Amino acid sequence: MRKFMTLLWLEYRRSWVWGAALIGSLAFWAWGLNQVSASDIGEQLGIRAGLLFFAAGLGALVLCFMIGRIRSETRQGQYQILLLTPPTGYVHVAARYLFAFAVAAVYFMGIGGLAWWIVGSTGLVLNAGTVAQLVLVCPFYLLGLVLIPLLSWTLLLMIFVSAYRISGSGWIPGTVMVLGSPFVLNWYGDWLFHISYTLPGWRLFETVRALVESTPWAAEIDTSGVTALVLPQEPLWGMLLLAVVMLVIAGRIWQEVEG
Amino acid sequence: MLAKLDDVTKLYGKNDGLRDCTLAFPKGEVVGVLGLNGSGKSTMLKLLAGLLFPTAGRVTVFGGAPRANRARIGYLGENDALYTWMKPADAERFMSGLYDDFDAVRYRELLDVLAVPRRKTKAMSKGERGRMRLAMALARDVKLYLLDEPLAGIDLLSREKILTSLVREWHTDEAILLSTHEVAEAESLFDRVLLLREGRVALDASAEALRSEGKSVVAAFREVLS
């Protein structure tokens, strides 16, 4: 446990600037969202939502860069030191991943919070349950579906590339992995889609339509598109499983390769 | 026997590597691993440390695979480095958190003896960095130390400090393998010297035995390489 905590501390010291910058950028996005003003509510909402999705995407990219910084360590020699420390590759991978996950969680809850603000600025008052769905459930669902496997994949890729750099073939396995991944993902995604809703989905935002229709500006927008959301469980579990598998492979590579 | 190489061959790169090496390292010896660049010194130490795996043959450390026994080996690589934002106190936290045999008190004493400034490593000279990494390695209470070019690129005074520290820290139940170019400077430290030439052991002798034949280690070195 002490060793895991030390590695976590190391990861924090190594990457805190990235985390701070990312979370700090939420203030920037908040300001940006505030600047948006449009003639009608629907357009304003649309632009803001778009901006928020962009912030989420950019955040995901930054997180990938943060977790993927291994090549410089291989070049500068820190990797060789880490390789010979007692903890197994799994523990090293887990510590790096946990830190990235913690930063991601805070960031995406922040995004959720901004989403709540956007909704609130239209005059809509959401009850506690709906707020929780917006700020917690949605972000974590997206996190689990997209970001968690993406981070695992990035970590696995960079460990893969660094590992084979030593023997010289470097980019070849990396390229294979990058090119092969969309096919695997496509096949896997299709299968997950196919088995979706076998288990009951999670119903979100049940009350939203009624809420929207009760607002003064409801007449201006097309409320037919505002329905409850039913999120399928299977893709989430499927992607989480994939993420775990990739992390296990990454840990295994870490400890089996030459330095 | 603390470590063994059984008919070990390691091929990689164009010139580097080791060929058909069989060696045994008992406790109580300070062994100088000498040779020109590319002669296989680093390769030998990396194989013993578990950073590299042999193409043929077997490397045994403490009766098992080196990587599996990494917690019991003190390896100081030539090219490895700490994070540039780390200060000696951070390195202490790193080492004591990951190694059970790390003696923090001894580490701090060594930092003082070796005059390591309490700054981030990016603000240190090469000599200061080298001394700090040596303090980290010697503060570990292990039986096998593998030091790859601990004197390389380090100023004269630092080298003297390092050699003196090595003498002070060594114990009879330990083995130290030290590779260096500074043969003249370090030769008085070695019980035994291994001279490598193009990946093979060209000479394996006791330093004092060489001297009773009237040859300093430096002289033997030149003789083997010519």
Next chain:
Amino acid sequence: MTNRDDWLIDMDAGPIFVQIAKNVRRFLARGDLTVGEKLPSARDLAARLSVNPNTVVHAYSELEVQGVLETKRGLGTFVREDAPVETMQQDLLRSAAMRYASELRRLGVSTKEAMAVLQEVLDAGET
């Protein structure tokens, strides 16, 4: 004896342990070291001279065998009270004389001339 430069250790001059023993005898002969005096521990001396501690241990045992040193359990290594200091002085003198003599032979100088030079040097008080 405390200064590292006083010790004459040359990597090309044979085994280090032999040289260390020679140095100890030299210090005794010259009075830099006295009978009954304690010597540094093997490790301390090794650190000072930057040599392998085993060589110092070897030197100390040699000197013990030769009746120059003795180890007192728990206290350290000491020069024996009955250490043959005079013999060492004689040996040192003799080897200095032999070096002078061999130089003479190489130069082809007569004994008379050699003695005259020696007398001159001693009278002038040069060291």
